Amino acid sequence: MKNPFYILLLVFSFGISTIHAQHELAYSLKVGDSFRIAQKAIQNIKMTMDDQDHNLTNTLEGSFQFKVQDELAGSYIIETFFEEIKLKTESDILGTLNDVDTSRESDADDMEANIFKGLLDSPFYMTLRKDGKIVKLEGADQLLESMLKSGGIEDASTKELVKQGVEKQFGAESLAASMEQMTYMFPQRSVGVSDSWNNEFTGDLTALNTWTLDYHDASEFKISCTSTIKLNTGEDTVAMELEGIQNSRAVISTESGFLKTLDVEQKASGTTIMNDMGGAEVDTTIDATINYKRI
Numbered sequence: 001m002k003n004p005f006y007i008l009l010l011v012f013s014f015g016i017s018t019i020h021a022q023h024e025l026a027y028s029l030k031v032g033d034s035f036r037i038a039q040k041a042i043q044n045i046k047m048t049m050d051d052q053d054h055n056l057t058n059t060l061e062g063s064f065q066f067k068v069q070d071e072l073a074g075s076y077i078i079e080t081f082f083e084e085i086k087l088k089t090e091s092d093i094l095g096t097l098n099d100v101d102t103s104r105e106s107d108a109d110d111m112e113a114n115i116f117k118g119l120l121d122s123p124f125y126m127t128l129r130k131d132g133k134i135v136k137l138e139g140a141d142q143l144l145e146s147m148l149k150s151g152g153i154e155d156a157s158t159k160e161l162v163k164q165g166v167e168k169q170f171g172a173e174s175l176a177a178s179m180e181q182m183t184y185m186f187p188q189r190s191v192g193v194s195d196s197w198n199n200e201f202t203g204d205l206t207a208l209n210t211w212t213l214d215y216h217d218a219s220e221f222k223i224s225c226t227s228t229i230k231l232n233t234g235e236d237t238v239a240m241e242l243e244g245i246q247n248s249r250a251v252i253s254t255e256s257g258f259l260k261t262l263d264v265e266q267k268a269s270g271t272t273i274m275n276d277m278g279g280a281e282v283d284t285t286i287d288a289t290i291n292y293k294r295i
Contacts, residue, residue, distance in 0.1 A: 022190040023216050025223070026130040027257035029076050034067040035258050036083070037182070038295045043288040047272055049280070054093055061086040063295065066258075074130055080179070081123040085116050111151050115166065118150025119143065124175065130257075131199075132184040140172035177203030182262055182292050185211060185223060185250060206230045207246055220260065224249050231268055231286070237276040242286060244268025264290040 043058040062085040070077040089097040098112060102120055106113035124139030147166055153159040168174060180201055187197035191213050201207040207227040215222040227246040233239055244267045251260040266288040274280045 021192045023192065023213065023221070024190050025186040025213065025221065025252075025257070027076065027128065027132065027186075028130075029068045029071070029256055029258070031068050031071055033256065033258075034065060035256075036063060036065050036295045037259075038063045038293050039182075039291070041288065041290040043286060046285045048283040054091065056092075056097075057090045059086070059088045059090075069125070072127070075135065076128045076130075078126045078128050079123050080126055081121055082119045083121070085119060087116065108152060111153065111162075115147045115151040115162070118147035119170070122146040126176070126179060128183060131186040131188055132180070133199075134176045134180050134183065137172045137176040137179075140170065140175055143170055143175075174203060177201065177205075181205075181264075181290075182259065185225070185252075186257070187211070201227075204231060204233050206232075209248075216254070218254060220254055221252050222250065223252065229266065229268060231270075237274070239273045239275065240270065240284060241273070242268040242270035242284060244286070258294070259292060260294050262290075262292040264288075266290070 039060070039062050041058075041060040043060075045056040045058070047054045047056070063083045065081055065083060067079045068076055069079050085100065085102045087098065087100040089099075091097055100113050100116050102113070102117050104113075106117065108114075122139075122143045124137060124143055126134050127136035129135055144163060144167060147170070148159055148163060151162065153162055169178075184199060184201065189197070191197060193213050193216055196210055196212045199209050199211070201209065207229045209225050209227045211223055211225045213221065214224055225246075225248040227248070229244050229246045231240055231242040231244075246264060246266045248262065248264045250262040252258070253260060266286065269283075269285040272282040272284040274282060
């Protein structure tokens with residue numbers, strides 16, 4: 001028969017190991033740290049009207065850089081800028097609708113390409129909480145001005161119309177919501193492997209997220225997420241109202257908390273309202289993959 005004191009030591013030892021198995025998942029950055037991220041997103045859209053399908057594919061590729069400028073109490077100031085952007089939209093009925101690649105030479109009258117070139121090397125600044133929540137974003141107005149200036153738009157009314165369009169994607173609120181999809185992943189408490197926590201993304205895409213710590217060691221940890229999503233875009237001519245699911249998997253550096261890879265899969269369905277066609281409603285499905293990789 002084992003000594004009761006020996007059994008007590010085993011129980012106590014197990015309790016200590018359980019405590020030690022708790023991990024603080026958070027950004028741990030230093031001023032001067034810099035990270036480059038490559039992104040590729042492929043979005044397949046099927047729109048069905050009068051039993052006819054129209055298939056669209058949006059492909060977005062780009063790279064951007066983050067540099068830690070300052071450390072505050074519980075957060076960091078991160079300088080961020082785009083290095084390269086490629087955007088292509090293809091239709092099985094209409095062919096290629098747009099094809100932008102900022103690494104290519106563009107004609108002076110190619111307004112769309114030049115507008116996107118204005119995104120490059122124009123910094124904005126995120127105040128990033130240690131759990132990845134972006135609590136402030138500054139510099140978006142200068143970014144928009146750079147885009148408009150690069151587009152060479154002189155007519156005041158055209159300039160205002162284009163500004164309204166790009167502001168929906170690159171204004172401070174939209175830009176913060178977009179960036180949070182690759183930063184806002186961590187809990188505000190210590191967790192062990194298999195523990196879960198919740199957070200929420202807001203914006204045109206809203207997501208209720210349940211994250212789980214799947215693996216942890218001294219060099220990296222892995223987390224996964226299941227989400228219910230809603231996509232609501234309020235464009236003047238076309239508005240989407242979709243709901244669906246999203247699954248995410250991330251590999252994170254234990255030392256810094258900055259991602260190594262993040263892979264996202266989305267499936268959503270609902271209705272597209274064609275306001276320029278008398279409010280016609282079109283059945284719509286979206287399948288998308290988004291991949292981020294540190295380079």
